[in-house]
Amino acid sequence: MIQAVADAILALPKPALCLDFDGVLVEIAPRPEAITVADDLPGRLNALARRLKGCVAIITGRTHADLSRYLDLTAFPVASSHGAQFSAAGSVEVQSLLDAHDLDTLRPDVAQTVEAHPGVYVEDKGTAIVVHTRPNPDAHDTILAHLTQLVAPRADVHIGSGKGIVELRLASENKGTAIKRLVELPGWEGAQPVMIGDDTTDNDGMAVAKELGGFGVQIGDGPDGTGLSHATLRLDTVQQTHKMLQLLTG
Numbered sequence: 296m297i298q299a300v301a302d303a304i305l306a307l308p309k310p311a312l313c314l315d316f317d318g319v320l321v322e323i324a325p326r327p328e329a330i331t332v333a334d335d336l337p338g339r340l341n342a343l344a345r346r347l348k349g350c351v352a353i354i355t356g357r358t359h360a361d362l363s364r365y366l367d368l369t370a371f372p373v374a375s376s377h378g379a380q381f382s383a384a385g386s387v388e389v390q391s392l393l394d395a396h397d398l399d400t401l402r403p404d405v406a407q408t409v410e411a412h413p414g415v416y417v418e419d420k421g422t423a424i425v426v427h428t429r430p431n432p433d434a435h436d437t438i439l440a441h442l443t444q445l446v447a448p449r450a451d452v453h454i455g456s457g458k459g460i461v462e463l464r465l466a467s468e469n470k471g472t473a474i475k476r477l478v479e480l481p482g483w484e485g486a487q488p489v490m491i492g493d494d495t496t497d498n499d500g501m502a503v504a505k506e507l508g509g510f511g512v513q514i515g516d517g518p519d520g521t522g523l524s525h526a527t528l529r530l531d532t533v534q535q536t537h538k539m540l541q542l543l544t545g
């Protein structure tokens with residue numbers, strides 16, 4: 296299957312690789328800061344960008360500032376915070392597409408919800424608020440139900456359940472809108488995006504990748520153990536993903 300995925304990507308007329316980070320390029324860890332980045336990952340991404348004529352991007356739920364602790368983000372375009380932030384290759388400038396203040400009225404209620412559940416903690420990313428339930432999985436469904444009720448009157452807020460997280464975010468940007476923005480970059484015109492992801496939010500990117508002539512590749516199981524509805528191909532592990540990227544660079 297590893298070779299089949301690499302072959303399917305290289306069979307596209309102009310493939311563009313859109314890579315999720317957690318669960319795809321790095322293994323999921325107990326906490327966001329506990330991940331390990333493989334030593335050869337930066338070199339591999341640079342080689343990929345050369346092979347695909349610059350059409351390689353990271354599309355992540357992490358903020359740009361957070362991800363920049365692990366990778367040189369000037370080497371390729373980056374859509375961070377699920378598309379709420381955008382930076383072009385070769386640039387240190389990060390565009391903020393949404394206003395974090397739009398979530399201000401929800402912050403106290405989210406904090407209060409979490410207090411009742413030992414081990415659960417909040418990661419406030421500005422335009423998204425993540426409630427990490429990985430330390431207390433039994434609390435996940437209760438928190439999801441409570442926060443779903445809380446945001447029900449807010450059509451501008453999306454609530455999602457991911458791998459060990461419940462996340463509220465401003466709804467107007469997502470990994471799909473990020474891909475639409477990427478294919479407008481110089482050099483990306485007419486490219487067929489391939490979204491490689493492992494979690495719920497990657498499904499938006501996979502849907503748009505399909506619309507634009509590309510496809511989605513799911514890594515491992517989705518958050519509830521099932522497949523992401525817009526994924527076409529699948530690899531089982533992060534390790535297999537790295538092997539597939541190696542095949543692409545030759």
Ligand SMILES: O=P(O)(O)OC[C@H]1O[C@H](O[C@H]2O[C@H](CO)[C@@H](O)[C@H](O)[C@H]2O)[C@H](O)[C@@H](O)[C@@H]1O
Pocket residue numbers: 315316317318322323324325326327328329330354355356357358418420425427429457458459460462494496
């Ligand atoms: O879109 P991604 O790049 O996959 O980012 C999604 C979320 O990643 C981080 O949380 C996930 O990874 C953590 C470290 O492995 C793990 O502890 C957590 O349970 C996962 O959900 C990040 O903390 C979130 O802000 C991102 O939205």
